Amino acid sequence: MGPIVEAVSPLLPTSGLVLEVASGGGYHSAVLADANTNLTWQPTDPDPDALGRIAKSVADAALPNLKTPLELNAETEDWSVETAAAMLCCNMIHIAPWSTAEGLFAGAGRVLSGGGVLFLYGPFKVDGQHTAPSNESFHEWLQNQDPAWGVRDAEAVDALGAKVGLGLEHTIDMPANNMLRVYRRSE
Ligand SMILES: C[S@@+](CC[C@H](N)C(=O)[O-])C[C@H]1O[C@@H](n2cnc3c(N)ncnc32)[C@H](O)[C@@H]1O
Numbered sequence: 001m002g003p004i005v006e007a008v009s010p011l012l013p014t015s016g017l018v019l020e021v022a023s024g025g026g027y028h029s030a031v032l033a034d035a036n037t038n039l040t041w042q043p044t045d046p047d048p049d050a051l052g053r054i055a056k057s058v059a060d061a062a063l064p065n066l067k068t069p070l071e072l073n074a075e076t077e078d079w080s081v082e083t084a085a086a087m088l089c090c091n092m093i094h095i096a097p098w099s100t101a102e103g104l105f106a107g108a109g110r111v112l113s114g115g116g117v118l119f120l121y122g123p124f125k126v127d128g129q130h131t132a133p134s135n136e137s138f139h140e141w142l143q144n145q146d147p148a149w150g151v152r153d154a155e156a157v158d159a160l161g162a163k164v165g166l167g168l169e170h171t172i173d174m175p176a177n178n179m180l181r182v183y184r185r186s187e
Pocket of ligand 1: 024026028046047050073075089090096
């Protein structure tokens with residue numbers, strides 16, 4: 001968790017709401033909210049079990065700037081949050097169909113204000129190649145779970161951003177052959 005906090009925190013806006021999509025257990029929002037108390041953090045997930053885990057994590061953290069979780073499915077247009085200064089999504093687009101990545105960026109295009117930033121964390125292929133043998137094995141494992149899942153091509157993901165006015169601003173190598181890709185909306 002430390003490396004994500006260190007990479008994300010300096011690039012965050014100074015105020016506003018940070019919407020986390022696919023919060024899972026809610027730990028990223030909880031730790032980041034503790035480290036960035038100037039921002040309000042909104043965890044979300046579509047899965048009822050995950051929402052229960054996030055609610056517990058939010059209660060345990062007891063931070064005034066960490067909100068109770070909301071149900072949000074990235075694939076729908078019916079997002080319960082209308083505007084955000086930043087968005088965070090970790091470990092979702094490879095473990096869901098491609099339409100989920102499309103929905104994530106479409107939603108970012110709707111809710112991010114000018115200058116808003118989207119942090120996308122996970123494994124990526126670059127120039128059509130896996131960046132490590134472990135990512136290639138992970139991709140095979142994902143495809144065995146569901147042929148619609150898999151490590152995504154960074155360039156295809158960046159193209160989704162470009163379609164909604166989100167330009168790639170930074171790529172940061174992260175532990176275990178993951179990457180943080182940072183997209184910003186023009187002002
Ligand atoms: C591997 S977990 C990652 C959880 C957390 N972000 C983390 O990094 O530990 C993937 C999460 O994606 C969520 N997810 C799957 N499909 C989704 C969708 N269409 N919209 C939003 N979240 C989705 C799942 O419910 C699950 O919580």
